[in-house]
Amino acid sequence: MIIQGLAFLLFSGILSISALLVITARNPVHSVLWLVLAFFNSAGLFVLLGAEFIAFLMVIVYVGAVAVLFLFVVMMLEVDFVSLRQGAMQYVPVGLIVGGVLFAELVFMYGGLEIEAVNQAVTEVQNSQSIGLVLYTDYIFPFQVAGLILFVAMIGAIVLTHRTRPGVRRQNIAEQHNRKPEEAMEIRKVTTGTGA
Numbered sequence: 001m002i003i004q005g006l007a008f009l010l011f012s013g014i015l016s017i018s019a020l021l022v023i024t025a026r027n028p029v030h031s032v033l034w035l036v037l038a039f040f041n042s043a044g045l046f047v048l049l050g051a052e053f054i055a056f057l058m059v060i061v062y063v064g065a066v067a068v069l070f071l072f073v074v075m076m077l078e079v080d081f082v083s084l085r086q087g088a089m090q091y092v093p094v095g096l097i098v099g100g101v102l103f104a105e106l107v108f109m110y111g112g113l114e115i116e117a118v119n120q121a122v123t124e125v126q127n128s129q130s131i132g133l134v135l136y137t138d139y140i141f142p143f144q145v146a147g148l149i150l151f152v153a154m155i156g157a158i159v160l161t162h163r164t165r166p167g168v169r170r171q172n173i174a175e176q177h178n179r180k181p182e183e184a185m186e187i188r189k190v191t192t193g194t195g196a
Contacts, residue, residue, distance in 0.1 A: 008048055015041035032071045039063045053128045069157070076161050 018038040025031040043058035135143055 004048060008045070011041045011044040011048070015045070028074045029071065032067055032074060035070070036063050036067045039067060051127065053131050056128075072161070 015038055018034045018041065021034040022031050022038060025034060039058055039062045043055040043063075046052070046055035046058060
């Protein structure tokens with residue numbers, strides 16, 4: 001029990017610090033890297049709660065896809081973040097009010113709950129296995145449709161960010177296949193003792 005408490009303090013402390021650094025870092029690339037650390041620590045908290053499937057989703061989906069996509073977009077679009085932050089301080093009071101309201105709602109919600117210790121019988125089927133059974137039997141069609149939508153979104157993101165830059169040589173396959181030998185080679189007569 002002590003080890004679980006220490007692990008909770010470790011994960012929650014690093015999560016709080018990294019979440020603070022996500023919004024305070026000046027470099028957007030550093031913000032995304034702090035976000036990755038926050039996702040890893042929240043996955044650790046889900047493992048402590050016994051929700052391994054959600055922890056795996058946090059690591060695979062959020063760290064492996066969303067945060068990498070954020071990093072990719074930040075590095076590819078070259079957005080001028082200095083100009084975007086010029087008027088950001090005028091929204092701080094509104095943000096503090098909204099944050100205070102959300103915090104008050106959380107306090108009231110947790111204050112109204114009666115926490116009871118419920119002894120649950122440990123079954124042979126773990127939660128990851130039971131989720132997999134439901135997902136791949138009852139909801140196989142929506143699962144496949146979601147995979148297809150994500151695949152189309154990935155292709156769209158690649159097409160939108162793929163652009164030509166001046167001065168960068170690109171391979172043109174059709175031009176290479178249609179090239180004649182006389183366009184590719186030049187035969188020179190080199191005499192002995194002289195270079196080409």
